[in-house]
Amino acid sequence: MWTWKADARERPHTATILGLIISLIGVLLVLTHGDLFRVFAIDYNVGDLFMLMVIISWTFYTLLSNRIKGLPPIGATAVTVALSLLLMLPFFIYSNFNWSFTPATTFGILYLALFPSVGSLLFWNIGVPVVGSGHAGIFLNLITVFTAIISILLGNGINLFQIIGGIVVIFGVYLTNKKFVQKSVNDEMN
Structure with missing residues (x-):
């Protein structure tokens, strides 16, 4: 390899x-x-x-993720996601979010959280230092x-x-x- x-x-x-x-x-x-x-x-x-x-x-x-040394991609992803959650919290509270989830809504939120959010960040953080x-x-x-x-x-x-x-x-x-x-x-x- x-x-x-x-x-x-x-x-x-x-x-x-x-x-x-x-x-x-x-x-x-x-x-x-x-x-x-x-x-x-x-x-x-x-x-x-x-x-x-x-x-x-x-x-x-x-550009910045390419310069991170000593932090594994999973760590960089965890820190990024955690900081993003904290920064988004005020906007979430202000949005008057409706808590009545349908099965389709629950599936959609889980999909967005796992694949385009965490998954894409994780793979990006693995790939950028390599290439x-x-x-x-x-x-x-x-x-x-x-x-x-x-x-x-x-x-x-x-x-x-x-x-x-x-x-x-x-x-x-x-x-x-x-x-x-x-x-x-x-x-x-x-």
Whole structure:
């Protein structure tokens, strides 16, 4: 089994930069339904601004999580989840939460707590120190692809530009990882 520790001073290769640009174009195709000029529209809603804040905060999280030394991924995840619970508590109290759970609500909350919350943080915290924050970040572009796939499975429609955008994202991620896999194989052989 190979491991590869990213070097902070390593310069990105042309294929990595090209893969990043291509995957970002694919993300824009998916999000704008093929109308790339929608990005320049001024009519963003509050949800769009929140999502921008999420991306910025996740970028800092990734960069900082790569610098944590001596704390195992499960510990980093536990600390992150515990602090998140404390920080979210005032918002939870203010929300006037309705405590009448249906079975579907209970299942939904348990699913969200286990998989996208704790599970994704745990796997992210395991992966970032192995591949480096810069390399791990490219995989965030796949979120739009998986969101579109799940949307289709739930019965929502999809248009041609979203399909093309998803393919472009996957190709961009592939290009970025191609150099990474080649380096890992070469390191293993030496």
